[in-house]
Amino acid sequence: MRIVTGEPIPVRVRDAAAQAPWRRFAEEFAESRIALFGLALLVFLAVVAIAAPWISPQNPYDLAQLDVLDSKLAPGTPAAAGGLYWLGTDDQGRDMLSGIFYGLRISLTVGITSTVIALAIGLALGMLGAYVGGWLDALIMRVADIQLSFPAILIALILLAVLGQGTGKIIAALVTVQWAYYARTVRSAALVEREKEYIEAARVLALPKWRILVKHLLPNCLPPLIVVATVQVAHAIALEATLSFLGLGLPITEPSLGLLIANGFQYLMSGKYWISFYPGVALLVTIMAINLVADQLRDVMNPRLKR
Amino acid sequence: MLAFTIRRLAQSIVVLAAMALIVFLGVYAIGNPVELLVNPMADEAERARATAALGLDKPVLEQFAIFLVRAAQGDLGRSFVYNIPAIQLILDKLPATLELAAVAMVIAIALGIPLGLLAGLRPNSYLGRTIMAGSILGFSLPTFWVGLVLIMLFSVELGWLPSNGRGETVLLLGVPVSFLTVDGLKHLAMPALNLALFRLALLIRLTRASAREAALQDYVKFARAKGLAPTRVIGVHILKNIVIPIVTVIGLELGSVIAGAIVTETIFAWPGTGKLLIDSINQLDRPVIVAYLLVIVTIFIAINFAVDVLYSLLDPRVRLVAPAAAGH
Numbered sequence: 001m002r003i004v005t006g007e008p009i010p011v012r013v014r015d016a017a018a019q020a021p022w023r024r025f026a027e028e029f030a031e032s033r034i035a036l037f038g039l040a041l042l043v044f045l046a047v048v049a050i051a052a053p054w055i056s057p058q059n060p061y062d063l064a065q066l067d068v069l070d071s072k073l074a075p076g077t078p079a080a081a082g083g084l085y086w087l088g089t090d091d092q093g094r095d096m097l098s099g100i101f102y103g104l105r106i107s108l109t110v111g112i113t114s115t116v117i118a119l120a121i122g123l124a125l126g127m128l129g130a131y132v133g134g135w136l137d138a139l140i141m142r143v144a145d146i147q148l149s150f151p152a153i154l155i156a157l158i159l160l161a162v163l164g165q166g167t168g169k170i171i172a173a174l175v176t177v178q179w180a181y182y183a184r185t186v187r188s189a190a191l192v193e194r195e196k197e198y199i200e201a202a203r204v205l206a207l208p209k210w211r212i213l214v215k216h217l218l219p220n221c222l223p224p225l226i227v228v229a230t231v232q233v234a235h236a237i238a239l240e241a242t243l244s245f246l247g248l249g250l251p252i253t254e255p256s257l258g259l260l261i262a263n264g265f266q267y268l269m270s271g272k273y274w275i276s277f278y279p280g281v282a283l284l285v286t287i288m289a290i291n292l293v294a295d296q297l298r299d300v301m302n303p304r305l306k307r
Numbered sequence: 308m309l310a311f312t313i314r315r316l317a318q319s320i321v322v323l324a325a326m327a328l329i330v331f332l333g334v335y336a337i338g339n340p341v342e343l344l345v346n347p348m349a350d351e352a353e354r355a356r357a358t359a360a361l362g363l364d365k366p367v368l369e370q371f372a373i374f375l376v377r378a379a380q381g382d383l384g385r386s387f388v389y390n391i392p393a394i395q396l397i398l399d400k401l402p403a404t405l406e407l408a409a410v411a412m413v414i415a416i417a418l419g420i421p422l423g424l425l426a427g428l429r430p431n432s433y434l435g436r437t438i439m440a441g442s443i444l445g446f447s448l449p450t451f452w453v454g455l456v457l458i459m460l461f462s463v464e465l466g467w468l469p470s471n472g473r474g475e476t477v478l479l480l481g482v483p484v485s486f487l488t489v490d491g492l493k494h495l496a497m498p499a500l501n502l503a504l505f506r507l508a509l510l511i512r513l514t515r516a517s518a519r520e521a522a523l524q525d526y527v528k529f530a531r532a533k534g535l536a537p538t539r540v541i542g543v544h545i546l547k548n549i550v551i552p553i554v555t556v557i558g559l560e561l562g563s564v565i566a567g568a569i570v571t572e573t574i575f576a577w578p579g580t581g582k583l584l585i586d587s588i589n590q591l592d593r594p595v596i597v598a599y600l601l602v603i604v605t606i607f608i609a610i611n612f613a614v615d616v617l618y619s620l621l622d623p624r625v626r627l628v629a630p631a632a633a634g635h
Contacts, residue, residue, distance in 0.1 A: 146322055149607070150566075151563040153566055153567065153570065154566040157569065157584070157588075158330065158600060160588075161333070161588045162333030238447075238449040241449055242450065242451050245451045245570075245573075246570065246585055248588060258451075261452070261455065268459060269462070269463060269470065271463060276455055277455075277459065280452050280455060280456070283452065284448065284452060287449070288447060291443070
């Protein structure tokens with residue numbers, strides 16, 4: 001009777017490997033020391049970003065806390081109000097360390113939010129295309145192809161020139177730039193999975209289409225998507241920083257790392273390097289940490305490299 | 308082959324038309340340029356006059372129709388800010404961008420292919436690993452960040468290279484170029500290197516992967532077994548067989564290097580089209596934005612089209628013709 005209702009038949013195998021796929025995954029991931037280091041770094045950065053309001057020496061958005069007399073101080077200068085400006089101050093007397101903590105928070109938020117939205121859109125369109133096929137599939141893939149033939153920065157610039165500035169708008173631009181990668185990846189994965197026996201079995205059981213799509217096809221298409229998404233978070237953060245640096249990204253009231261760098265750029269020539277340099281280091285470390293994790297994820301999830 | 312070319316050409320034209328519509332409608336939606344151009348003290352009548360003079364009082368679709376007819380005649384409107392034809396403004400700045408892009412591509416090719424071959428033929432050597440690590444770095448560092456570090460190092464700390472402008476230019480066939488003067492070369496060095504970095508990393512990875520694959524093929528083993536000199540095996544047997552993907556990527560990168568120049572030009576104040584675009588966006592100079600985007604998109608589509616056609620000419624295996632045409 002179970003077969004008729006379409007419930008998965010419970011398998012009573014207490015095999016260690018089948019029991020804990022997550023554990024096996026974690027063990028394989030941990031084989032690379034450098035990937036573990038990247039992961040640790042990433043966790044640290046995430047904690048800093050989340051805890052920014054509590055661990056920052058000052059609130060960089062609160063103008064009342066800023067003292068113009070403290071502007072452009074070198075790293076390690078004592079503050080007028082007590083304490084130390086570990087990484088110096090910017091042109092408005094803002095503590096760079098606090099600015100970086102908050103900037104990291106904004107950069108990560110924008111990067112992750114845009115990736116998640118793009119992932120959802122790309123996933124839906126890619127699965128739909130692969131499963132339905134026909135003209136809809138052709139249309140989706142054609143649009144994706146054409147879009148991918150242009151550099152992301154150009155598409156994002158056109159969009160921001162059109163939409164104007166703002167957090168929501170930059171997320172929209174980043175989503176537009178990214179969705180096609182996911183749509184393509186998930187489509188190619190779904191086309192392979194679709195032909196396999198378990199999908200055929202599900203079809204034979206006359207399960208509803210949405211159920212086959214969501215419960216059977218989707219979970220098996222996820223691994224390549226997760227790899228692409230991890231790499232894309234780094235790309236999104238770098239692209240947002242670039243756009244903000246060009247003055248077309250986030251508003252000045254919410255400086256991301258890119259905007260902090262842009263803000264200090266004009267003082268670079270007069271030797272006040274720290275206003276640009278330290279946010280730049282934070283950006284670089286973030287991107288590198290994500291890439292280290294993504295590289296190892298790609299190896300662990302690539303079935304061709306399975307021993 | 309002809310059918311493929313025609314189909315590909317038709318597709319390019321459709322994409323260009325779609326981009327023209329998107330760009331025009333999109334840019335139409337941003338800000339009101341009259342606000343920026345008219346004296347803030349101006350009264351309603353004067354504003355209306357300025358609006359009418361710019362043709363902004365007509366319905367959007369009519370503006371688009373006028374725009375299309377004029378664009379077909381090579382007239383993309385006058386810059387609101389400089390009051391000269393937008394297309395002329397772009398063409399004036401284009402040589403600087405093309406020079407920067409060309410030098411960047413030369414650097415990327417001249418360094419990328421030899422380094423990629425080295426890394427590909429000795430994948431486990433110390434040198435091979437170092438090259439790969441460097442290329443990963445080149446991939447993940449944002450362009451503007453590298454530009455910043457270059458300025459900090461070579462302009463501020465060492466004082467060797469100037470950080471902005473084109474320097475002294477000389478006319479070459481009526482076009483001003485920087486690379487023929489010492490001062491110009493000094494100005495060109497950092498921006499070109501900055502712009503080259505990503506393509507360099509890309510070419511290293513591509514050449515390495517292709518060379519690794521080719522080195523395992525039977526014809527390479529046979530050439531070695533025959534006792535040919537290693538340089539000949541590399542130069543003729545390996546290089547010849549990996550050249551198609553490399554040429555394709557170089558072709559496609561020609562477009563992206565022009566788009567990438569937007570960032571590099573802004574950092575190094577290089578007076579090219581990319582800097583013009585950013586300035587125009589900030590000044591809401593609509594005709595220039597539209598003209599730039601259309602010129603860039605046209606260049607892009609033309610390059611992609613040429614690469615596709617060339618690719619199918621170079622490698623008969625990828626010829627994407629319908630089965631009916633396969634008999635010729």
